[in-house]
Each structure stands twice: as structure tokens, then as C-alpha cells.
Amino acid sequence: MPPTAVRRGYPGPPGYPCVSPRRFLLAAVASGLPSTLHALATGADPLQATKAAASLAPLARQRPGSATLAGTPLRGAIVHVAVSAWWSFVLTRLRVRGVLGGAVAGLLIAALDLEVIGRRYPEVRALPRVPQWLDHVAFGVLVVPRSSRGT
Secondary structure (H helix, E strand, O other), X not given: OOOOHHHHOOOOOOOOOOOOHHHHHHHHHHOOHXXXXXXXXXXXXXXXXHHHHHOOOXXXXXXXXXXXXXXXXXXXXXXXXXXXXXXXXXXXXXXXXXHHHHHHHHHHHHHHHHHHHHHHOHHHHOOOHHHHXXXXXXXXXXXXOOOOOOO
16 A cells, blocks of 8 residues: 555545655655765855755845845755755655665756756856765655655
8 A cells, every 4th residue: 555645644635656754854854965064074055056056046046146045054954954855855766675676766857957957057067976976866865755654
């Protein structure tokens, strides 16, 4: 039986697949470990990726140098949670399962996020590539269920 909104008490129509909040939070937070550890090991800013995520918000691009939250870790965290929620929704709807499925999904997400969309944003382009790709693979592995039962 696939994970459903009714069985686990999540919002949504009966039979609608949902990612567990615990799995989502784990993936959203722990998937940043590769780039954070790389930044700490190389003496770079461990919040660089979070600040780069802030540049993806439409308001961050409207007024350069304004007193908005553009480029701040807070705005970056908000954008990161929103993007993570979107990809969690997509992977759940596609019913991606298992470590291999999650890793492949993470690679595909990285290709789109970093190489297609991200290349238009200097802050994203400036990020070290390998740690960012590893972050995306970690997200895919952590957010998808391990089996067809959703556990």
C-alpha cells in the first residue's frame, strides 16, 4: 500500500501520496551537509549556498542594494525550503522510490537547478559545483521512501 494522506494523517485527498514531514525536514536540512563541510574544509563561507538561494527570489533581483532581505541567510533559507518542498512534491507525485531512484532524481534535479536555471544567477554560478551536486543527490536519497510501502 503506497503512503497516503489518510493513512498517515497528512492533509490531502484520500489516496494522494505525501512525503512525511519528518523525511522532508531531514532532507531539506541534511542535504546541505556536503557543501557545508566543503566550505568549512576550504575556509569558505558555509552560508554561501544559502545566500545564493536568496538570489532566486524575485524581490531579491528587483532592487539591487535595497534594504530588503536579498542575499541574506534568512531569505535563502526560505527559498531553500520552498524549492525543497517543490521537489519533494514532484518526486512524490512521480512515486520515486529507493536509494538509487533518489540518487538519480537528485542528479536530474541538480542538472536542472544548477546548470540550466542556476547559470542565469551569478551567485549560483559562483558556487563550487561538486559539493552542490552532492547536496542534490543527498536530497534525492533522503526525501524518497526506501520501499514501495513508503518506509
